[in-house]
Amino acid sequence: MALIETRGLTAAYGDFQALFGVDIAVGTGETIAIIGANGAGKTTLMRSISGVIANEPASILYRNEPIGGLPAPDILARGIAMVPEGRKLFPSLSVEENLLIGRYGRTVDGPWTLDSIFGLFPILKERRSNPSTALSGGQQQMVAIGRALMSNPDVLLCDEISLGLAPVVVRDIYAAFPRIRETGASIVIVEQDIAQALKVADRVYCMMEGRVTLSGRADDLSRDDIHKAYFGTDHHELA
Amino acid sequence: MTMAIPSFTVETRTRASTFSAIAVIALLLLAFAAPFIVSRGVIQDLFFILTMLVLAQNWNLLAGYAGLISVGQQAFVGFGAYTMFGAVILFGVDPVVAILIAGAFAVALAIPTAFFTFRLYGPYFAIGTWVVAEVARLLLAQWKALGGGTGTSLPRDATRDMMGVGFMRDLFGMKTSEAGDALTYWLALILVIATIGFIYGLLRSKQGLGLAAVRDNEQAARAVGVDAMRMKTFVYLATAFMTGLAGALIYVQKARISPDAAFSVTDWTAYVIFIVVIGGIGTIEGPILGVIIFFLLQNLLADYGSWYLLMLGLLGIAVMLFAPRGLWGLFSDRTSIQLFPVRRVLKGGPLNLTHKGGPHG
Amino acid sequence: MNWLDTILQGVLLGGLYALFAAGLSLVFGIMRLVNLAHGDLIVLAAFLILVLATTLGINPFVAAVIAMPLMFAIGWALQYFLLNRTLGKDILPPLLVTFGLSIVIQNGLLESFSADSRRVFAGRLESASVNLGPVTAGIMPLMTFFSAVAVIVCLNQLIYRTSVGRAFRATSDDPVTAGLMGIRPQRIFAMATGLAMVVVTIAALYLGTRANFDPTSGPSRLIYAFEAVIIGGLGSLWGTLAGGIILGVAQTVGAAMNPEWQILAGHLAFLAVLLFKPRGLFPRAVD
Numbered sequence A: 001m002a003l004i005e006t007r008g009l010t011a012a013y014g015d016f017q018a019l020f021g022v023d024i025a026v027g028t029g030e031t032i033a034i035i036g037a038n039g040a041g042k043t044t045l046m047r048s049i050s051g052v053i054a055n056e057p058a059s060i061l062y063r064n065e066p067i068g069g070l071p072a073p074d075i076l077a078r079g080i081a082m083v084p085e086g087r088k089l090f091p092s093l094s095v096e097e098n099l100l101i102g103r104y105g106r107t108v109d110g111p112w113t114l115d116s117i118f119g120l121f122p123i124l125k126e127r128r129s130n131p132s133t134a135l136s137g138g139q140q141q142m143v144a145i146g147r148a149l150m151s152n153p154d155v156l157l158c159d160e161i162s163l164g165l166a167p168v169v170v171r172d173i174y175a176a177f178p179r180i181r182e183t184g185a186s187i188v189i190v191e192q193d194i195a196q197a198l199k200v201a202d203r204v205y206c207m208m209e210g211r212v213t214l215s216g217r218a219d220d221l222s223r224d225d226i227h228k229a230y231f232g233t234d235h236h237e238l239a
Numbered sequence B: 001m002t003m004a005i006p007s008f009t010v011e012t013r014t015r016a017s018t019f020s021a022i023a024v025i026a027l028l029l030l031a032f033a034a035p036f037i038v039s040r041g042v043i044q045d046l047f048f049i050l051t052m053l054v055l056a057q058n059w060n061l062l063a064g065y066a067g068l069i070s071v072g073q074q075a076f077v078g079f080g081a082y083t084m085f086g087a088v089i090l091f092g093v094d095p096v097v098a099i100l101i102a103g104a105f106a107v108a109l110a111i112p113t114a115f116f117t118f119r120l121y122g123p124y125f126a127i128g129t130w131v132v133a134e135v136a137r138l139l140l141a142q143w144k145a146l147g148g149g150t151g152t153s154l155p156r157d158a159t160r161d162m163m164g165v166g167f168m169r170d171l172f173g174m175k176t177s178e179a180g181d182a183l184t185y186w187l188a189l190i191l192v193i194a195t196i197g198f199i200y201g202l203l204r205s206k207q208g209l210g211l212a213a214v215r216d217n218e219q220a221a222r223a224v225g226v227d228a229m230r231m232k233t234f235v236y237l238a239t240a241f242m243t244g245l246a247g248a249l250i251y252v253q254k255a256r257i258s259p260d261a262a263f264s265v266t267d268w269t270a271y272v273i274f275i276v277v278i279g280g281i282g283t284i285e286g287p288i289l290g291v292i293i294f295f296l297l298q299n300l301l302a303d304y305g306s307w308y309l310l311m312l313g314l315l316g317i318a319v320m321l322f323a324p325r326g327l328w329g330l331f332s333d334r335t336s337i338q339l340f341p342v343r344r345v346l347k348g349g350p351l352n353l354t355h356k357g358g359p360h361g
Numbered sequence C: 001m002n003w004l005d006t007i008l009q010g011v012l013l014g015g016l017y018a019l020f021a022a023g024l025s026l027v028f029g030i031m032r033l034v035n036l037a038h039g040d041l042i043v044l045a046a047f048l049i050l051v052l053a054t055t056l057g058i059n060p061f062v063a064a065v066i067a068m069p070l071m072f073a074i075g076w077a078l079q080y081f082l083l084n085r086t087l088g089k090d091i092l093p094p095l096l097v098t099f100g101l102s103i104v105i106q107n108g109l110l111e112s113f114s115a116d117s118r119r120v121f122a123g124r125l126e127s128a129s130v131n132l133g134p135v136t137a138g139i140m141p142l143m144t145f146f147s148a149v150a151v152i153v154c155l156n157q158l159i160y161r162t163s164v165g166r167a168f169r170a171t172s173d174d175p176v177t178a179g180l181m182g183i184r185p186q187r188i189f190a191m192a193t194g195l196a197m198v199v200v201t202i203a204a205l206y207l208g209t210r211a212n213f214d215p216t217s218g219p220s221r222l223i224y225a226f227e228a229v230i231i232g233g234l235g236s237l238w239g240t241l242a243g244g245i246i247l248g249v250a251q252t253v254g255a256a257m258n259p260e261w262q263i264l265a266g267h268l269a270f271l272a273v274l275l276f277k278p279r280g281l282f283p284r285a286v287d
């Protein structure tokens, strides 16, 4: 049984429809990746699941319960936490406070505490009382991930955590993911970097123009299929 | 060579507006003839309605179009009125001329006021304008030649010998007091026409388009080259001028002034805000409808004193919450009637985000 | 004229203005809302204390303690059910709704209590004073001032040291992301306004005991509060206290020169600050 499932999920910004019947499923303990070009609707999908955007209640199921109509705090309370696109740290809060605020709405016991987050990303301990704005991009991304983990979620949604970061920094951040997986959490990773996505994920969904155009096990998908699903054409070589 | 202009002109005229143009002309002729038709009491009521309408149109231009929410417009009513009193009492100027001087002085006050208050962020601008009005009130209360804190009256012969009064007395056989009321009424009527004409013209002009852009998105407007600050300053000074004229005119008719009355936030700002909000902010028709409703309510409920104001406050809140474009907005949404079509017809409208994560209900 | 005494009285008066201003500052800091009915709510709280003190025959300080939760509830409900609906990008709805509210409160009080001036009696404390060398200070003004300091210390502790305070700041930064942390901005706003009303109750206690008030006293309290906030610079409660003190000293010095100039001198000090330091004397580094 899937932990999270979307069924014919649609979403719109005013008159502009961004999702046209998206079906995805995430199993317990599974890591999936969602790939797709800019504007494909990946962030909209994440915002829908996390409750930032309201949807048809039955179009998103969590443990078989319709949650599409719930606001973000209710979604978090059920155990779904999000690392939003662009990190979105709170500039008025220090690094430590940014982490602590992650457990404002959900304080369940679990592997993640301030100390274990500092264990995961030791640099954050050194900079714990700095304002979050004083950190480098990679460190900020660590805070954003740590902040989401503080609620000990069953599902972690990560929207483009490698955006704008140097490759070595991206590698450092992804190095933390095996430890997160070990806790039994399901992970949804939104990535534009296809190679990175295929490396961490069990399964991959590819999106284009608000629809899922391809899905499958990461090791089963061919470069050509992905290329077609990603760009909607097979005339160009994948970079 | 003449060339047919292709159909790219933005349409602002509607069929209702052609019809209403004819109706408006008929109405104006009737309005000018009113002093010969109706009693003096009615003329005084009409004078009140017209002057409140001028104040309301000006506040609407400020808040509804320029995004400048002032709760200090009483500064210009009071300052205009005091300027007029000063010119008449201290310099023997004719009250009608003094009204024009008052308009100029109101602008002179508006320049430093804008200089100070434009430094304040949106909501604080509102209170800033109020402080300036208070300063003006307190300073004028120190002016002993005009009665200090208790105020003073216009000398009787100043209004009796006012420009035009003698002429009307001879021509129409009016009594002096009647002629005085008719004169102030006509001046108020002219001021209303001029105010609405000015605002209508402004909104239909290129500047008006810039103003709408500034209101909707100041940064975007700046990006396309609209100088928001200049637009706002211009509107602020223009409304100060017209508000000052109205203030002086009101006090020519009242003939008695005191700082507390002339700078009353209730009389010259609260009522005016309710007129605009209830009628419909951001439309020219709104204040017209609003002032009529306001007048009817006042006559119906004036005996109830503070209950009346309390109710007006509740009504204003309710309208703001449930019909933010006022009664005229409700009406014109149902009927698509616009008497003063300034809104360019452009279907679609801004993106309406179905956010629920933001401040959530 | 004793300058030292004048200035001391001004400083102590500044404590009262800081109390007026702290609630306004708090609410503005968290939701960028300027409540034009703030002054009227202070007067409402003063009437509440008066009614409690007279009908129950209790000390006004006890009455204020009883009034605090009531005012918290009023503020909470006001924000949750009314003002939250007005929040958004457009500043017009909240301003006009709170302006309407100001008229409603004033006239509601006029109907209930008439236009007569009232006063809350604090017994012997009113006339008590202490000798501070060359000057004497009334016990009540001293208590006002130290209450202002205490209120600011408590608010700062709350904002910078507690989990609710973190939620306040996070919501102020970004309500959508705060929602992802499980914070319900609507409730945070309601709590902030409730808290502001507790501070308003403390302000009302000292307003009512040190001078007469009537149902129309609200708007000038709003103006003093606003001037203290702007003089101090947005975003800092200590700045607000400094702003209150500057306003208070300007007023007492003005009054010492000519009793009619008291209020005017305060306004002129405000305009002078606006002229030379448009962002206030102690602005927060960046916003």
Ligand SMILES: Nc1ncnc2c1ncn2[C@@H]1O[C@H](COP(=O)(O)OP(=O)(O)O)[C@@H](O)[C@H]1O
Binding pocket: A013, A016, A018, A036, A037, A038, A039, A040, A041, A042, A043, A044, A045, B351
């Ligand atoms: N707040 C918004 N308002 C209007 N349109 C939006 C908004 N956010 C995203 N969109 C549009 O929705 C589509 C999907 O965007 P998004 O979900 O952000 O894509 P992705 O994350 O895959 O890059 C895009 O066409 C984008 O322009």
Ligand SMILES: [Mg+2]
Binding pocket: A042, A043, A044, A085, A160
């Ligand atoms: Mg995206």
